[in-house]
Amino acid sequence: MSAAAGTVAGTTAILLRAAHAGPALAVTVLSALLALSAGLSPGRAALVTAAVLAGQLSVGWSNDLRDRVRDAAVGRSDKPLATGALAVATVQRACGAAVVATVVLSFACGPVAGLVHLGCVASAWAYNLWLKATVLSWLPYAVSFGGLPAFVHLAGGSRPPAVVVAGGALLGVGAHLLNVVPDLADDAATGVRGLPHRLGARRSTLLAVALLVAGSVLLLVTSSMGLASTVAGGVLVAVLAGLALLGRGRAPFYSAVGIALTDVVVLVVR
Numbered sequence: 001m002s003a004a005a006g007t008v009a010g011t012t013a014i015l016l017r018a019a020h021a022g023p024a025l026a027v028t029v030l031s032a033l034l035a036l037s038a039g040l041s042p043g044r045a046a047l048v049t050a051a052v053l054a055g056q057l058s059v060g061w062s063n064d065l066r067d068r069v070r071d072a073a074v075g076r077s078d079k080p081l082a083t084g085a086l087a088v089a090t091v092q093r094a095c096g097a098a099v100v101a102t103v104v105l106s107f108a109c110g111p112v113a114g115l116v117h118l119g120c121v122a123s124a125w126a127y128n129l130w131l132k133a134t135v136l137s138w139l140p141y142a143v144s145f146g147g148l149p150a151f152v153h154l155a156g157g158s159r160p161p162a163v164v165v166a167g168g169a170l171l172g173v174g175a176h177l178l179n180v181v182p183d184l185a186d187d188a189a190t191g192v193r194g195l196p197h198r199l200g201a202r203r204s205t206l207l208a209v210a211l212l213v214a215g216s217v218l219l220l221v222t223s224s225m226g227l228a229s230t231v232a233g234g235v236l237v238a239v240l241a242g243l244a245l246l247g248r249g250r251a252p253f254y255s256a257v258g259i260a261l262t263d264v265v266v267l268v269v270r
Helices: 003-018 021-037 042-073 088-108 111-129 139-155 162-189 195-199 201-221 227-246 251-269
Strands: none
Touching (some): 003 042, 021 042, 021 139, 021 251, 042 111, 042 139, 088 111, 111 139, 162 195, 162 251, 195 201, 201 227, 201 251
16 A cells, blocks of 8 residues: 555545444445335435435544644543544545535435435524534434434335324434433533433433333334234333433443343344
8 A cells, every 4th residue: 555545544534533423324324224124126215325325424524623723732642633543634525525415415315305404403503503512412413313213214205104203303412411421521511401410310211211212112112013022022121210310331332222122123124
């Protein structure tokens, strides 16, 4: 590999880290699975997945651009913009390109579907730019996660089931609470006061469990899975919920994450 190629590869890797590659990949994979389970053709499913990936990249980059000063203040060594490993202009250009790709790919899925997906992305941007530090920090997650299955179904020409939209919204709010809990101390040091910060770690985890259990029940009782699979899913959720309520240390957090993953599986295979 030439020095130039190595530099490009290195910059790309750091850019992906700044885009929150883990969560972006998780949402992108979820959208692909939803597209296939909704009966979309491989080509249509690929288009939906590409639109979601572009949107997630724009959301991740906008988040790090917005928070770079705050991340530097608390010594976030995992944030390339905060450490100076990436130039601000580089991320701005990448974010701008991702926004353009999101608009083009979203409308390629159909005008109504495109508007729904752009609404989901705009909601996530609203979280980054404003709502993250307010008591309404949960709202963009409800809108974006509830809107994702709606976008997938509309892209395939079908009406999104209301229970799936509601289940996605519950999953999104639960995921928001769980995602913020590990960063409560850093956020408090820089004045971020979203809903999880006002509730505290313990109550945020318990509320997340309650929402995820509610989403699980909603998706399970309305699913077309067999009785045995439905009962097995319910038992698994009940066990994880019990561990979350009674566990100590990080056990409640990991148990709640397990419920979230169960909800994702049910959402896909229902």
